[in-house]
Amino acid sequence: MNTEDYNEPRRATDVAATQQFPAAAPISAVLDIPAGQIRILAGERTDVIVEVRPADTGKDRDRQAARQATVGFADNVLGIQVVSTTRIPGPSGSVQITVQLPAGSRIVVTAASAELATAGALDEVTFDGALGVIGIERATVVRVSTASGDVAVGRLDGNAHISTGRGDIRIDEARRGQLVLRTQEGSVSVGAAAGVTATLDAGTTLGRIHNALTGTGEVVGLTIHATTARGDITARTLTEARR
Template sequence: MPTFDTPAPIHATVDVITGDIRIVAGERHDTVVEVRPHDPSSEFDVRTAAQTRVEFADGKLLVKSPKPLSVYLTTRSTGVDVTVALPAGSQVKALTGQGDVRLEGTYGDCTVRTHHGDVLAHRTADLRATTLHGRISVDRIAGDAQITGSGDVELTEVTGAARVKNLDGPSWIGHAGGDVSVNSAHGDITIDRAGPRVVARTAHGSVRLGEVARGAAVLQTASGAIEIGVRKGTSAWLDVKSSSGTVHSELTAGDGPAGGDETAEIRARTLDGDILIRRAA
């Protein structure tokens, strides 16, 4: 297995036709790369693994599989599985046509793309992640998140802004420190704790905002319920409407915010579903 001395975090690019990518970041002073045929019984996979480039220079690692003509002339997929162990804090760009991408440990800025597969990460700085069919799950993003998917999206914590576009599947954000934008064609949207501005829209699905403390929130669905929790001590201005459902607010009506109160402006629309506004638990 190729091994390189890397006493500091590096910039790693892994680009394969098909196959899984696993990167492990830890407290280490070297980088180790392992390239294996995705299917050891496939001569195409074995050949592709043997021809995959592994290069390192000036703090940059490149792992890139070839694109032989035979890939396009056979119904059998050609692919390699890549495992990289590198120093924590490294920046990563991981691309695969078909396969899962796993980032274990703590990273700098990361870009991940797979056409068909899951994206799973522990901790990153800014993250751009895309899958056309699969799940995206990240424990902590210490920065901004740009997520494009078609499947389950789960972001436990985002310290910066979060932008999510999800074609088909539920989207969940545990806590966002910055502005949040979530758009979905088909799927529920859940944001447990919101940043200063939230825009959440889905054509088919429910929208739930667990706690809003200040700022502005725009929630919209064509078919589904909307639920909003307002933090205790926050005064809310409400503009909510359901075309064929009930609207219920558990908040006490008042003339305006008391001195020192945080304020939140909430707009919610659903064509077919109920709307509930309550105090956050």
């Protein structure tokens, strides 16, 4: 991400920095970090608050990474970038980033190694990284590609394409759309919303397939394509909607 695309990007001057921007509508947030933990809190609000701090204040590399974080906001796009410039031998520094933003916003995360946790309703969530543990409370569309890490989604209102080399994939409630779920080593579990007619196309080399989908409507609202080399695949229809 080129921070020149953003008006007056600001760099943290201390090990922990908080910045606030006005936002009257859902935004797009683009984050590019080498390593760290990211928390996205979506709610009914008219501003964006960003906090960046080192993952471990006792580590020089983490403090330097936090100071190198650049945050900018323009044209309804929030950009957060952490460039690894440390001269300390070893891995890049790790940061903790918390973003509070309007519900319905779009999130794009690129990271070598990161944990992503979201709360509240989001539009699209995209994650691309070598290592990532992903927890999404609610989203319309989810796209995740990671070499290793578990992926959990509470409520999914649309399509999903989730791929992890090693890790479990779980969607508690899927309401409609096409789901493509792939893991080489791990289990896959999907709950279809009550009243939704769903189909399952599944394959596992070492594991079992449990199909407990009971929707009987003429129009299929949810299609599930799930594969794993080692692990079980479970799909079931929920008896009542999740809150």
